[in-house]
Amino acid sequence: MAIAEVVIVPLGTGSTSLSDYVAACEDVLKKEKDVRYQLTPMGTVIEGDLHKIIDTVMKMHEVPFERGAMRVSTTIRIDDKRDKEATMEQKVISVLQKQER
Amino acid sequence: MAIAEVVIVPLGTGSTSLSDYVAACEDVLKKEKDVRYQLTPMGTVIEGDLHKIIDTVMKMHEVPFERGAMRVSTTIRIDDKRDKEATMEQKVISVLQKQER
Amino acid sequence: MAIAEVVIVPLGTGSTSLSDYVAACEDVLKKEKDVRYQLTPMGTVIEGDLHKIIDTVMKMHEVPFERGAMRVSTTIRIDDKRDKEATMEQKVISVLQKQER
Amino acid sequence: MAIAEVVIVPLGTGSTSLSDYVAACEDVLKKEKDVRYQLTPMGTVIEGDLHKIIDTVMKMHEVPFERGAMRVSTTIRIDDKRDKEATMEQKVISVLQKQER
Numbered sequence: 001m002a003i004a005e006v007v008i009v010p011l012g013t014g015s016t017s018l019s020d021y022v023a024a025c026e027d028v029l030k031k032e033k034d035v036r037y038q039l040t041p042m043g044t045v046i047e048g049d050l051h052k053i054i055d056t057v058m059k060m061h062e063v064p065f066e067r068g069a070m071r072v073s074t075t076i077r078i079d080d081k082r083d084k085e086a087t088m089e090q091k092v093i094s095v096l097q098k099q100e101r
Numbered sequence: 102m103a104i105a106e107v108v109i110v111p112l113g114t115g116s117t118s119l120s121d122y123v124a125a126c127e128d129v130l131k132k133e134k135d136v137r138y139q140l141t142p143m144g145t146v147i148e149g150d151l152h153k154i155i156d157t158v159m160k161m162h163e164v165p166f167e168r169g170a171m172r173v174s175t176t177i178r179i180d181d182k183r184d185k186e187a188t189m190e191q192k193v194i195s196v197l198q199k200q201e202r
Numbered sequence: 203m204a205i206a207e208v209v210i211v212p213l214g215t216g217s218t219s220l221s222d223y224v225a226a227c228e229d230v231l232k233k234e235k236d237v238r239y240q241l242t243p244m245g246t247v248i249e250g251d252l253h254k255i256i257d258t259v260m261k262m263h264e265v266p267f268e269r270g271a272m273r274v275s276t277t278i279r280i281d282d283k284r285d286k287e288a289t290m291e292q293k294v295i296s297v298l299q300k301q302e303r
Numbered sequence: 304m305a306i307a308e309v310v311i312v313p314l315g316t317g318s319t320s321l322s323d324y325v326a327a328c329e330d331v332l333k334k335e336k337d338v339r340y341q342l343t344p345m346g347t348v349i350e351g352d353l354h355k356i357i358d359t360v361m362k363m364h365e366v367p368f369e370r371g372a373m374r375v376s377t378t379i380r381i382d383d384k385r386d387k388e389a390t391m392e393q394k395v396i397s398v399l400q401k402q403e404r
Contacts, residue, residue: 005143007178009376011312012319016184016374019192023199030200039196040141041189042106042178047142050263054256061252061280070285071319073312076278077108077143078263083117083272088142091120095140098124099131110275112211113218117273151364155357162353162381171386172218174211177379179364184373207345209380218386221394225401232402241398242343243391244308244380249344279310279345285319290344293322297342300326301333 002050002080003088006057007043010069024067025060032056038088043075047088050080103151103181104189107158108144111170125168126161133157139189144176148189151181204252204282205290208259209245212271226269227262234258240290245277249290252282305353305383306391309360310346313372327370328363335359341391346378350391353383 008025009018026044029037035048035056046053054076061074086094109126110119127145130138136149136157147154155177162175187195210227211220228246231239237250237258248255256278263276288296311328312321329347332340338351338359349356357379364377389397 003142005141009312009314011314011321012317014315014317016182016315018314019195019199022196026196026200038142039193040106040143041104041139041146041148041192042141042180043143045142051260054260058253058256061282065282065284071281071283074280074282076280078276078278079143079273080263080267080276081117081273082267091142092140094120095123095127098120099127110211110213112213112220113216115214115216117214119213152361155361159354159357162383166383166385172382172384175381175383177381179377179379180374181364181368181377182374183368205344207343218384221397221401224398228398228402240344241395242308242345243306243341243348243350243394244343244346244382247344281345283319293344294342296322297325297329300322301329 001048001085002053002078003045003047003091004053004057004076004078005043005045006060007075008060008064009073010064011071011073013069021064021067025063028060028063029056036088045088050078102149102186103154103179104146104148104192105154105158105177105179106144106146107161108176109161109165110174111165112172112174114170122165122168122170126164129161129164130157137189146189151179203250203287204255204280205247205249205293206255206259206278206280207245207247208262209277210262210266211275212266213273213275215271223266223269226265230262230265231258238290247290252280304351304388305356305381306348306350306394307356307360307379307381308346308348309363310378311363311367312376313367314374314376316372324367324370324372328366331363331366332359339391348391353381
């Protein structure tokens, strides 16, 4: 299991608003049963099997093209920790607990 | 006003756990009165004046060195939208509203 | 055809030097016949079919684990331009030509 | 001394071509005497004092706005190694030497 952040940005669309594209990309995630995800102000965090995450991101990457974009910049940042697994929530809690001390 | 995501990673520390470093970096943010921030599973989102954000990130970047790290990788991704300002929360809400339709 | 930048960083290895890992990751690239690549001071740029690039990056991502790392951070930034293809070299030349004017 | 990669992307400009903007950002770098830089197919690598790099990137970040863009996404990835300094060229050579073995 891995955690990844994905940021998908259509370029040259003529509008500074990207939320329509982001919402359509999220629709792909909604249909995936094997990954969990969380929308943040700067991207989408996905948790699941690494190859399942990559397959899902590749589907999301096609969405802006299907909506007319001709250039898409997609960034996937993978955090793959194999000694001790941590969920998205555990990663945040782990930091917050250390701050409380 | 801008929104940025910052990811600070010490390299060569001998431990796969980074939460101690992240917690110490967050302590810098706690003391800053002029920026708002939000911890995510893959980084920290900061909202405020762009130059204030950058100053704060530069302080955060020093934290792992103060704790003994000899190499630090810091990534700052800035989203600077000047036609219509949006808070961290508004960016997420804007996507969620479009998904409901 | 797409162009991508990949950055693979093992965490918690105890050494600030990453060049052994990077060299081993590049060895994967050397064996791939269908992608072209270029090493930069901050990552590796790969050019080829998008799915071939992703498959190659997934192989590279395993290399630090095979060498003992227990946590790997891999970032893939894809530039997928479908109106007019450009090679790695053409992208740089295009900027340089505009600077000369 | 640090090495950083900067990627500056104007959003909503209506054209998928970014080379005009990149060339104008590079013009800022040309005028800076205290940093060295190298254009790659996926960004610009800058070498110099960390604070000088950040000041320079902040100037580059303004360029697309001066040319009419209303939203700019700027990513700065800093590699700050304080045990043993390495130039941009040394980082690449270090990997190539290990591949030859």
